[in-house]
Amino acid sequence: MVAMRLLVPVCLALICHGCGTLPAAERPAAPAPAESDRAAPPPVPIVPGRAEPAAESPALRGVIEECWAHIDAARWGEAIASAERGLRIERRSAELYLVLARAYSAVENFDQARAFARQGLRYGDRAPAAVTRQLHSLLEAVGEP
């Protein structure tokens, strides 16, 4: 009985301790003590996050499809305008940067094509592999300045 009385809080303590230990990538910083801050509540730790993926939003998908339709029809100006419209919805869409890179490459503005391709690759980890692949090959095609 005594053992049970001890076991329950020990288990609870261990569970609580376990809950307090986050995976390495999400671990919060322990608040740094500061002379002037002793009375103030500890600041909320700064932890890296992830932007909410919005690529699934129907509005964005619609704009992306419209962009590709413009690209297919070689309407480069319209493709650029539509891609910018999409970026106002989700500025981290790698696919929209691919559209911009393709359109600028087609109008031989290679500086902007390169810049947008690089920008797309920055946000490429959430994009389909095909998009990343195309960004890489486009960057290769337009070459380094």
Next chain:
Amino acid sequence: MKFPYPRRRRSRRRRRRGRSGPAWYWKLVGGVCVALIIGLIYVDYLVRSKFDGKKWALPARVYARPLELYEGLPLSAADFEFELAGLGYRRSDRLRRPGDMVERGGRYEVFSRSFQFWDRLEPARRLSLQFSGQRLTHLGSLDGEALTLARLDPQLIGGIFTAHMEDRELIRLAQLPALLGEALIAVEDRAFLDHNGVSLKAVARAAWVNLRAGRVVQGGSTLTQQLVKNFYLSHERSLSRKVVEALMSLLLELHYSKAEILETYVNEVYLGQSGPRAIHGFALAAQHYFGKSLDELAAPQIALLVGLVKGASYYNPWRYPERARQRRDLVLGLMAEAGLISAEQREAAVGSGLGVVPPELRRLRDHPSFIDLVKRQLRRDYRAEDLQAAGLQVFTTLAPSLQHRVEQALQQRIARLERDHGMAADSLQGAAVLTSVGDGEVTAVVGGRNPHFAGFNRALDARRPVGSLIKPAIYLNALLQPQQYTLASRLSDTAVTVSGADGELWQPRNFSEQDHGEVLLLEALSKSYNQSTARLGMQLGLAEVLETVAKLGVQQRLPQVPAVLLGAAELSALDVATMYHTIAADGVYTPLRAVRAVLDAQGQPLSRYPLQVEQRFSSESIHLLQYAMQAVLRSGTGRPVYRQLPQALALAGKTGTTNDQRDSWFAGFSGDHLGVVWLGLDDNGKTPLTGATGAAGVWADIYTGLATRPLAFEKPAAVSYHWIDTGSGLLSGENCQGAQWIPFIEGSQPAQRSPCRYMENPVLRWFKRLW
């Protein structure tokens, strides 16, 4: 005694007169005739050239950004309603026509208006919408079509005018409601269709009425004469001008049809004033007085507009409502007399309300500071005369609800600060710029505490020392060299003396006048220590630091003196916004834009201002800087911001205060919005404010309730986090006292460990105490 000479002379003179008299006379008559013919030809030329040519200088019309609607859009219901009100949408019980909106228990139905944008014609649609919290959660079409994205018509926010500030909306005669045209003729010139420009009958009648009244109570001018007076002549009252007016009227009628004359009249007539802007033509007047298009006007409203022709200022319905009502009712009577409306309609309308928009809405929602920025950007590509006269349509990036939010925050906080700090009323000034993050679109510009005053634009032209706002550039320059500097590098925050190029000694002190010994680079930035920053800047080199400032987007050359390290550089709020936007956009430089596109008067695209990007800094070094700038708000000088804003909203920023607290700055950003605020006195006097107690408050007010997403702050692959002992800057452990989890560019973390003073898990300690 003879006196021949004079006589002879007289007789000679007589003879001469006698001989040349008739010839001289005929020459004079001939000369006068020639002069009259030349004059007539000249007047005819004037009449025809102006009427056939470009009749009016059409100012560029400047539009706000259109509101894009999609599910997930960060927008509160209150801001949505504000946007609709700005667009003149009417509350109704059901959707009847474009411009109607219905609100039922938080659900909205909107009949959007059709609009020709730079890329396509957006059709009128019946939309259903619902908001939850700060987001649009439902968007649907009531017409049964699948709809994921919709665009409202953009709000007209101003124009680019000539010195006369004339504004008008041109219409064809066919677009003029028949009732308006007929009422105009019935009231102003019943014989319009019959006379040849001048009506002698009308002149005689007016003369008789005026004679009996003993004063001028009636004019005898025809519509043609009124048009001539307004279109060609000055407002001078003289007989000669009346003669020219009559002559021009006859010529006008000779060359042009009644329809052409009436069409020009309805576009030319002066019908009121909106601040300095003169309202011409019925189409613009309908918008000005009733917030409606001409075809939406009811008979009493048409009667008021027609009544205003006689004297728009005298019958101003806001200033003299009773006078305007009497005039309107008189016109209604004339309309009934002419059989244009029935007696019952007249009875129903007489004495009713004027139906004009509330006085606070009557002015065009002018944003002079923003329009100023638009003009400057357009001047690079367009001549002033084209902007003022070619009828261009300019689509800008201004977000009306955000502009309003910034104006309110600045005005109210300034008044409160003056009160709280015992400052002289109306002495404190301010400026603010808000941009969206990533695309560099400027969404709001406020150039002073009175946002509608088109005076000195402090947001663009007040170049003031930026104080500690420059520090992120210094620390970024350090963090670009990960083998030398990390956030855990130790800096000395003791007294420092720097020798300038001219041998002058510079001895910066901390704001608190206290030394802090050895501090981490992270702490030096977040707590804005001057001594350690000056030391770091000198270690890095002034030229290198200034190069980083330039790479961040500051285009002007800054003085290469040590004091620039602590913000002696003078920049405007817009310059600072450019600089901080590069930091907020993960190291990508984008020129800030206020214009998206320009169309010509026919709606054909002239130019677009596309997004331009240039990666200028590695995402790794920017990640570290953003971490430190978040620490500014969590535990540094910007802490007051989180007294107002939710802790869950990740934000980054920096305070700035200059010598003797002459300038109070704050610049900061969330995931979606970047804001820069400056407060100070126009005479550069001292204030009781720091960046934290002044500008940061305005900034926090702007962000309070703002639909904005937290800073994304994604960790680049080449960055890793480590527990660091904040005392020594060495590696530590999660449960060691004074340990903080700090990001490093891969391979730059310290190799050595500091001794760990184990800090027991607080939950375990609690249980231990229990047992």
